[in-house]
Amino acid sequence: MxxxxxxxxxxxxxxxxxxxxxLLRRPPIIGSAGGVASAPPRQVAVLLPLRDEATRVEPCLRALLELPPAVRVLVLDDGSTDGTAELVRRVAGDRVTLLTGRPLPAGWLGKPHACQQLADAAGDAEVLVFLDADVVLAPDAVERATVLLRRSGVDLLSPYPRIEAVGPGERLVQPLLQWSWLTFLPLRAMERSARPSLAAAGGQFLVVRRDAYERAGGHAAVRDRVLEDIELARAVKRSGGRIGLADGSALARCRMYASWxxxxxxxxxxxxxxxxxxxxxxxxxxxxxxxxxxxxxxxxxxxxxxxxxxxxxxxxxxxxxxxxxxxxxxxxxxxxxxxxxxxxxxxxxxxxxxxxxxxxxxxxxx
Known part of the structure; x- marks a missing residue:
């Protein structure tokens, strides 16, 4: 029995x-027959925190160079000792704004502090796109993700990249990320519910409206949280915003770990x-x-x-x-x-x- x-x-x-x-949300096709009319994104900032990423960030940077010129790209070197800043200057030159991170204050973990500095430096950007060093964007990724953010009516959107799993351990474990929320999380209920506990997000590729981000307290609200992405999504909910997940496999790819x-x-x-x-x-x-x-x-x-x-x-x-x-x-x-x-x-x-x-x-x- x-x-x-x-x-x-x-x-x-x-x-x-x-x-x-x-039901999983998917980005619209831009500029093709039957698709959404192309409109270059305005006041969008891509924010990339880096710490000792010289061996893996170059594909990410080269992809960022293919984004529309209207998209601002800010990179923060967070105390790297492996030549990350020099690599950014060599690969990206003046196409990105390279910032030097401030010392880590008491009570903060490293990534939330780096992300908060980037958000503060983004000026009047209405949409903030947080990215990890192992994510490689398609040229139209920011445009399509921004359109999906607007059309879905959410304040924070997490378009999960296509996870590249190479070794046996990666192939066994990494697909469980998407499997877990597709199996156990009611996606539409999560979007409608105001319960912070009903939340999921992936910090590899995160798109958020600036006003919702600030209303939630930004990364300062999750300064000591190791899962700052999920905690930021919960903070957005607590402040009255809505969050959503999307299939971002057509927008970005990501190999999170290169070895077991x-x-x-x-x-x-x-x-x-x-x-x-x-x-x-x-x-x-x-x-x-x-x-x-x-x-x-x-x-x-x-x-x-x-x-x-x-x-x-x-x-x-x-x-x-x-x-x-x-x-x-x-x-x-x-x-x-x-x-x-x-x-x-x-x-x-x-x-x-x-x-x-x-x-x-x-x-x-x-």
Whole structure:
């Protein structure tokens, strides 16, 4: 009976994933027959914080050079020691405004402080586009994202880039980002609801109206938060704004980590903050492991409904990949392994909380 109940839950989650995939906002086509008339974005600033990114930021910078001239690009070098600022000057020259970050004040984490400095320097820009160094934009990405921001009626839009996963560890773990919110988060309800707890966002590529950003308190409101992107989305909600997610796979690509060590360290610094409390993490992981690992494993003991559970989990993973520009097969076939690996990463993150650093800075302020 428990196995059948679990399969029913997996079927419901698959139906929810299919509905979300259909409802997921996508950027309009600009300047083509049947598309939106092209209009160069005005008063838009792209803001790129950098700290020791000399080995990975060049593709991002070269893509920024292809944006329309009306888009302002501001880059902040946040105390780099690896020649990042020199690389920006060599690659981008006068096309971008290069700022030197101020020393980190007490009570702040590094990225919120860098983002706040960039926002303050953006002048009269009406739309702020926050970007990470590993994101490569399409030439029309800012224009299309800005149009989608306006048409959707939200104040903060997170167009998730197409995640590039190369190594086995990346292919197992990285697609879980999109899979998690497509499977468990009701997208339209999230847009309509004023509850800050019902929020998701990705800081790799974040588009926000300047007035909503300031009303929410900007990054100063999330100065000590390791997941500053989600916390900023919650701050926008608390101040009366609306947030939305979109498929940004046609606008940007992103390889977040270049090795398994980078990936595991990256998740260690922040994954613990995704659950609210250790008890919440235990509850979530117990549910994920029961549905996506234990139920499929029942087939090993002659319970053929376990094969149905496995197929439903794989189908949900494949649907989310198709909806967000990812690789569906054969990667989705290893979904139980992905969930097991994710559980290990969460446990490791909690074990290392308070003892991890990122680029020479602490990642947690008690």
């Amino acid at each position: 428990a196995l059948l109940i679990g399969c029913a839950a997996l079927l419901a989650l698959l139906v929810h994933t299919l509905a979300n995939a259909r 060590r980078e990936l595991s360290d990256g998740y260690a610094k922040s994954l613990w903050a995704s659950f609210g409390s250790p008890l919440g993490a235990v509850a979530v992981l117990a549910m994920l492991l029961a549905l996506y690992v234990v139920l499929p494993a029942a087939v090993l003991f002659g319970q053929w409904a376990g094969l149905l559970a496995y197929a439903l989990g794989v189908a949900g993973r494949a649907v989310s990949a198709r909806a967000t520009g990812g690789r569906a097969f054969p990667d989705a076939l290893a979904h139980p392994v992905s969930v097991l690996l994710f559980a290990w990463l969460v446990a490791r993150s909690y074990a290392r909380r308070g003892r991890t650093t990122w680029k020479g800075r602490p990642t947690w302020r008690p």
